[in-house]
Amino acid sequence: MDKGKKIKALVVGDDWVKTKDLIEATKRVLEGYDYEIDSFDQVMDKPMSREKKDDIGDDSVTEYCGHPQELISRIDGVHLLVVHTSPVTKQVIEAGKDLIAIGCCRSDAVSVNVDAVTDKGIYFFNAPGRSVEPVSDLTITFALALCRNILRADRYVKEGRWAGDLNREVPSWEEYETFRGLTLKNKKFGVVGLGKIGRKVAEKAAGLGMDVQVYDPFLDKKILGEYGTVCTLEELFVNSDFITIHIPPVESNRGIISKELFNKMKPSAYFINVARGEIIDEEALIDVLQKGKIAGAALDVYYTEPLPATSPLVKLDNVILTPHLAGQRKDVSEGSASILEGTMKPFFQEDSLATCFNSAEIKKNK
Numbered sequence: 001m002d003k004g005k006k007i008k009a010l011v012v013g014d015d016w017v018k019t020k021d022l023i024e025a026t027k028r029v030l031e032g033y034d035y036e037i038d039s040f041d042q043v044m045d046k047p048m049s050r051e052k053k054d055d056i057g058d059d060s061v062t063e064y065c066g067h068p069q070e071l072i073s074r075i076d077g078v079h080l081l082v083v084h085t086s087p088v089t090k091q092v093i094e095a096g097k098d099l100i101a102i103g104c105c106r107s108d109a110v111s112v113n114v115d116a117v118t119d120k121g122i123y124f125f126n127a128p129g130r131s132v133e134p135v136s137d138l139t140i141t142f143a144l145a146l147c148r149n150i151l152r153a154d155r156y157v158k159e160g161r162w163a164g165d166l167n168r169e170v171p172s173w174e175e176y177e178t179f180r181g182l183t184l185k186n187k188k189f190g191v192v193g194l195g196k197i198g199r200k201v202a203e204k205a206a207g208l209g210m211d212v213q214v215y216d217p218f219l220d221k222k223i224l225g226e227y228g229t230v231c232t233l234e235e236l237f238v239n240s241d242f243i244t245i246h247i248p249p250v251e252s253n254r255g256i257i258s259k260e261l262f263n264k265m266k267p268s269a270y271f272i273n274v275a276r277g278e279i280i281d282e283e284a285l286i287d288v289l290q291k292g293k294i295a296g297a298a299l300d301v302y303y304t305e306p307l308p309a310t311s312p313l314v315k316l317d318n319v320i321l322t323p324h325l326a327g328q329r330k331d332v333s334e335g336s337a338s339i340l341e342g343t344m345k346p347f348f349q350e351d352s353l354a355t356c357f358n359s360a361e362i363k364k365n366k
Contacts, residue, residue: 006033008037009026009080009082010038012041013042015044016084017105017336019041022082025338026082028341030348042070042084043066058091068087080103083103088102101122102122105336107131109126121362134326138325138326142272143270146298147184147187147270152178156176156179184208191213192215193215193246198246201244201246212227213228214228237264237265240269244271246275247275247279259287273299278303299313305324307323
């Protein structure tokens with residue numbers, strides 16, 4: 001990039017990744033340039049859309065907040081667009097006649113039409129791996145909480161039943177004994193999807209002495225074998241004591257974890273989903289949980305978010321529910337902005353495309 005060129009940047013943060021943190025990152029990226037920065041805060045006024053109920057004119061853009069018109073009305077003359085959840089649709093890209101680069105501080109570019117960006121020869125930068133540690137930590141936490149019955153045992157103490165059972169004339173150990181749990185060593189831990197998060201989960205499970213089973217149809221078996229025993233999806237569901245999902249919310253994965261797969265699980269097995277709700281058949285999961293066909297589940301994501309208070313899931317004692325917080329580490333805002341800064345900086349400071357998401361495709365198109 002020619003540092004003699006004046007750069008106009010538009011920076012759009014939100015409640016999760018603050019605009020001020022993105023602005024500071026953008027300033028460091030553009031150090032040495034003559035630049036101006038316009039900005040606004042994207043209101044996260046609804047759960048990020050997955051059903052495409054809003055007509056934004058671009059079905060390739062999912063999990064967004066706001067409306068593309070908010071970007072279109074400000075995109076004139078902008079060379080660098082930096083966003084988090086704002087929808088960068090084909091209409092935004094068409095309106096951005098002067099765009100050189102777009103940065104989105106998410107791992108998966110689900111709120112950006114990357115194909116349209118590439119077709120226009122605009123360089124795209126993301127924030128790969130920003131959620132690897134917090135999501136993998138929560139996955140292992142879920143496994144421990146499930147198999148050691150931690151939440152039920154916590155209620156047993158807080159509600160006074162422990163004291164009540166043991167302080168009677170003839171102590172009762174009946175409920176206490178239901179909290180006896182599994183040890184993790186040598187248990188089969190099935191990981192579906194071996195991207196950055198899936199690999200980290202597999203490593204952490206192996207570190208606890210678990211027998212890791214892996215499935216990912218897009219990776220070479222030799223690479224998969226470095227993380228565990230390679231198996232088919234059906235084999236993984238039949239044999240695993242724990243099953244955890246780490247695949248992206250693309251259309252081909254919608255409902256891929258089906259009723260048939262849930263019915264193949266061991267009665268003693270646990271199911272964990274920190275990926276996306278639409279990947280699984282939620283009604284089928286509820287059915288096997290209600291009928292005691294599996295031991296339990298831990299869910300951070302749901303088909304409808306926020307989870308309705310009327311969902312059967314909230315009434316089940318063998319389920320742990322959290323509000324889509326797997327990636328919400330304390331420094332999520334500063335950390336996400338910093339990772340994006342790291343991918344954009346080589347382009348603006350060193351004229352390097354080494355960290356550009358779509359540079360190879362742009363080169364092919366030339």
